[in-house]
Amino acid sequence: MKKFLIEFIALLLIIAASFMIITENSGESASESTEEMGEALIKSMEETKKEKMKLEQFLTKASQELNDNGYEQIGLSYTDESLTVQVKDQSFIDDNKVNIERIIHNVAEQINFHGFEVEFLNLANYVTFSEEDEKLRESTMKVYDEILNLLREAGYTYNSISMDPNKEVIIEIQGMENDLKMRKEMEELIGQTILSKLNMDLEVKIRKKSESAIRDQEWQPIFGAIREETEKKFEEYRGFAYSFHPEPLQIIIKTDMDTHKWFWKFNKKANQITEYVDKIIELKREELSIEEIPYKIIIRNNKND
Structure with a gap:
């Protein structure tokens, strides 16, 4: 009996030791796999940039x-x-x-x-413009050109320009929002220039770009990389979408996979895509020095579920 217990304990120790070795090797393999994925992604993104x-x-x-x-x-x-x-x-x-x-x-x-x-x-x-629409389009482009010239001369880069041809022009410029006097002077200069050169009396408003709009703009290179690299890597990829509202940021990858026929296969592939997109985000954030924010990756099937 004593001999049996000793042999049984020895067997348990061997099994435990084997499990520890397997676990350790598995951890090393996962680490190597993640490292290899990162290296392959960097190479792929460089190739995409050259293309x-x-x-x-x-x-x-x-x-x-x-x-x-x-x-x-x-x-x-x-x-x-x-x-x-x-x-x-x-x-x-x-x-x-x-x-x-x-x-x-x-x-x-x-x-x-x-x-x-x-x-x-x-x-x-396709739809053609009427003569009146064409004149409006031309006058709008002239307004944009005048605004861009004035901003360029003043050393500013605009984020967006929106215009109601009969009422106002709204310009978003980073770097001027905290200087009320400078903003007012620029609004008057643009308004007077448009009036004198184009005979259009428009109210000009310079506004601060919203935090959400700034964040959206910052993440566009990351979203572009997700689209490009995921499409290159996975033949199941069919589309991309994102939404900052509601929080956290939702990153949606659309696929052609059928979860009803191949549920286990969908889960496995979804995990692979999620891991890949995670790595893309990590690499692009580091490259662009973009602040980390919470996000959620959602993989959709062919029914968009």
Whole structure:
């Protein structure tokens, strides 16, 4: 009996020791996995940054080449490996499509930008502005230009400008809200300039940007990284949303997963996505020196539940 107890105790000790080793190794593996994830994410975000810079270079050079060839009224937009050329009507497309495509592909070849299709969008098929609307749009743009010139000369950068053409202009500028005298002087200068140059009598108001708006703006690069990197990593990704209200910040990742058929698989993948998004937030916050705030990551299924 005594021999049996000794053997039993020895067995328990071996099991306990084995469990401790497994636990320790598991902890080390998790630590290594998190570290590897961080390194892979940093590399991926650098690649994304280079791709965006190349896209910007391509669009800028393509627009310039088209302008130099007499196509000043063309607009370009790029989404999902598709370059959309926005033109005024179908006859313009029929007469110029081949030449426009040639210019675009030549530019792409020069900067080694490939893997896209060229599509044409006929703007005549969409809502057109009346003559009165067009005049209002032009006068509004002139007001914006005057305001931007005055702010630039004074050394200020605006956050937003909103305008009621018949009443007022509201400008949000950080750095001036605490100086009442300076704010009033700037409001008068902008109002007088608009009146004298454009003959529009508008009340000008300079306001402080709200804390929530500032916070929203600060987090936009983080939200952008979440969209880009999660879409690259997970084929289940279908969309992104966020909301600061109610608190805490809600970060919503939409997927095409069916929880009714594969509940266990959804939970496993949801945990992986959550961990990945957490790491993106951590890295981007550190990079941008953004203050940490409480947040919650929500993974939605294909029913948006």
